[in-house]
Amino acid sequence: MNRHTIASIIAVAGLLVIVLGSLLVVNWHAGDISQIGTEKVGNAVFDDYGFTFLVIGLVMFTAMLGGVFLAKEDEK
Amino acid sequence: MIPIEYFLALSAILFALGAYGALTRRNTIVVLMSIEIMLNAANINFVAFSSFFNDVSGQVFALFSIAVAAAEVAVGLAILLNLLKTRETIDLEEINILRW
Numbered sequence: 001m002n003r004h005t006i007a008s009i010i011a012v013a014g015l016l017v018i019v020l021g022s023l024l025v026v027n028w029h030a031g032d033i034s035q036i037g038t039e040k041v042g043n044a045v046f047d048d049y050g051f052t053f054l055v056i057g058l059v060m061f062t063a064m065l066g067g068v069f070l071a072k073e074d075e076k
Numbered sequence: 077m078i079p080i081e082y083f084l085a086l087s088a089i090l091f092a093l094g095a096y097g098a099l100t101r102r103n104t105i106v107v108l109m110s111i112e113i114m115l116n117a118a119n120i121n122f123v124a125f126s127s128f129f130n131d132v133s134g135q136v137f138a139l140f141s142i143a144v145a146a147a148e149v150a151v152g153l154a155i156l157l158n159l160l161k162t163r164e165t166i167d168l169e170e171i172n173i174l175r176w
Contacts, residue, residue: 008099012092019088023081034130044132045139056143063147070154 083124091117104159104166108152115145 045053090113097110119138126134160166163173 005100008096012096012099015095016088016092019091020085023084023088028080034127036127036130036132036135040132041135041139044136048133049136049140052140056140060143060147063150067150067154070151071157 080124080128083120087117087120087124090114090120102168104156104168104171107168108149108156112145112149115141 094110094113094117097113098107101107101110119141122134122138122141126132126138156166159171163171165171
């Protein structure tokens with residue numbers, strides 16, 4: 001195990017201790033995980049976040065074009 | 077019902093596993109997979125808090141986050157393929173063209 005791995009383990013363990021410790025310390029107010037139907041999610045996507053949905057589609061389209069452009073074979 | 081702390085703990089453990097993989101592994105594909113694990117940990121947080129507060133926005137954000145992750149992986153794998161063609165390696169220790 002080299003120094004890099006040991007430093008990574010220490011950093012990740014420290015992060016985990018801090019996050020899990022803060023989870024235990026915080027007093028979460030009473031409340032249960034509730035079920036949200038997919039119908040509500042679909043309505044929210046198209047009604048409240050319609051523009052964002054379009055932008056995400058544009059981002060994915062651009063990523064697809066970029067991926068194809070980067071991965072294409074060179075013509076010789 | 078399962079309390080929210082369990083979901084947050086699962087998310088923290090997943091994030092730590094992903095961070096460990098991204099920091100220590102030398103194979104670029106494994107690093108990409110570790111980054112995806114970290115993104116999914118964030119998604120679990122989104123969905124858990126969305127259900128906890130009974131607000132649908134978190135789940136919508138999780139959906140968008142998954143879409144952005146897919147786009148990121150598409151570009152990442154294409155860059156990887158290009159790198160494999162030009163440098164004939166995907167070992168991160170040997171890929172130093174962006175280091176200074």
